[in-house]
Amino acid sequence: MKLTKTVKYNYHLTEETLEKDIDRFIESAKKGSYHMDKMYENEGLKIIKQYFKILKGKFKNNEFEECKRCYHKLIPFLLIASSGENDLFDYEDLLAKITNEFDDYIKNYFVCLVKTCNIDELADKISEYASALDIYGFDSDTEVLLGSLNKEQLNQLEEKMIAKTQGMIKKDQDKQDILYFLMNIAEIQDNKEKYLRLCERFKGILKNEEIEELKGNFGDGEE
Numbered sequence: 001m002k003l004t005k006t007v008k009y010n011y012h013l014t015e016e017t018l019e020k021d022i023d024r025f026i027e028s029a030k031k032g033s034y035h036m037d038k039m040y041e042n043e044g045l046k047i048i049k050q051y052f053k054i055l056k057g058k059f060k061n062n063e064f065e066e067c068k069r070c071y072h073k074l075i076p077f078l079l080i081a082s083s084g085e086n087d088l089f090d091y092e093d094l095l096a097k098i099t100n101e102f103d104d105y106i107k108n109y110f111v112c113l114v115k116t117c118n119i120d121e122l123a124d125k126i127s128e129y130a131s132a133l134d135i136y137g138f139d140s141d142t143e144v145l146l147g148s149l150n151k152e153q154l155n156q157l158e159e160k161m162i163a164k165t166q167g168m169i170k171k172d173q174d175k176q177d178i179l180y181f182l183m184n185i186a187e188i189q190d191n192k193e194k195y196l197r198l199c200e201r202f203k204g205i206l207k208n209e210e211i212e213e214l215k216g217n218f219g220d221g222e223e
Contacts, residue, residue, distance in 0.1 A: 018054055019066065022073050025051075029081065029088050037089045044089050045097055048078070052098065052105060059108050068112035072125055075109055076132035083134050095136070107140035114148040123160035130161075130181035131174035142185050158182055158194075162201070170205055183214075192218055 015021035025047060028034070034044030051074060059067050080086050082094035095102045113125055129141070149157065161182060165175040179198055186195040199214045206214070 013054075018051070018058075019070050019073065022051060022070055026073065026077050029077075032088070034089050038091065045091070045094075048074075048098055055105075055108070059112070064112045064115045067108065068116045068125075071105070071109035071112060072128070075105065076129055079129075079132040079134065079136055083136075103138045103140045106138045107144060110141050110144035111148075114144060119153060119156050120160065123157055123164070126157070126181070127161050127164050127178050130178045133177055133181070137184075142188055145185065146188065154185075158185075162198075165201065168201070168205060176202070176205065187218060190219075 013021045015024055025044075029044065034040075037044040051070070055067055055070055055074075058070075078094060078098070081088040082091070087094070091097050099105070113122055117125060126141075126145075145154070145157075161178055165172075165178055168175040179201055183195055183198045186192075186198060195218050196215055199211055202211050202214065
């Protein structure tokens with residue numbers, strides 16, 4: 001997929017919708033079209049930046065449903081494609097190349113999620129996002145959730161996300177990442193009981209000493 005290039009690398013979509021354009025871009029990137037992107041005038045990076053520019057405008061216009069769909073395609077893909085052996089663009093840190101404030105994009109993404117999703121869809125989307133985080137961590141994802149959902153909704157969300165980790169085995173890193181995301185929320189809430197309960201779900205997955213170390217980490221980030 002190639003977007004139309006005009007002056008100063010201002011790209012215009014070639015597909016009929018932004019969502020379809022992102023789909024085509026991701027498909028091409030997975031096939032290696034943007035490997036060693038910096039050797040080809042950073043074309044892939046410029047397309048990604050243009051996507052976020054368009055989404056920023058749509059977000060300001062309260063087009064939350066379309067933004068949700070596009071953010072959910074783009075952000076988890078970029079998280080996965082930005083690290084380790086999955087690096088499809090050959091940048092040391094693709095997210096930092098996109099912007100110094102990627103957390104702002106995460107905030108808009110989560111605002112769209114809570115505004116347009118019922119609790120089941122929200123659990124699905126956030127679980128997929130959490131499974132893609134790998135080495136990354138952001139503040140605004142949990143801030144939006146804790147600032148937008150009431151206690152009952154948060155409990156329902158937690159229950160539905162935990163259900164997705166049933167039958168977890170050692171190689172299920174995606175399921176483990178869901179638990180780590182929930183542990184982070186529990187720690188922010190200063191809910192040690194919930195945090196320790198989540199740690200217990202790693203029994204048989206992590207060594208006992210690793211689980212005890214996790215338990216001991218509660219509140220380590222506090223001053």
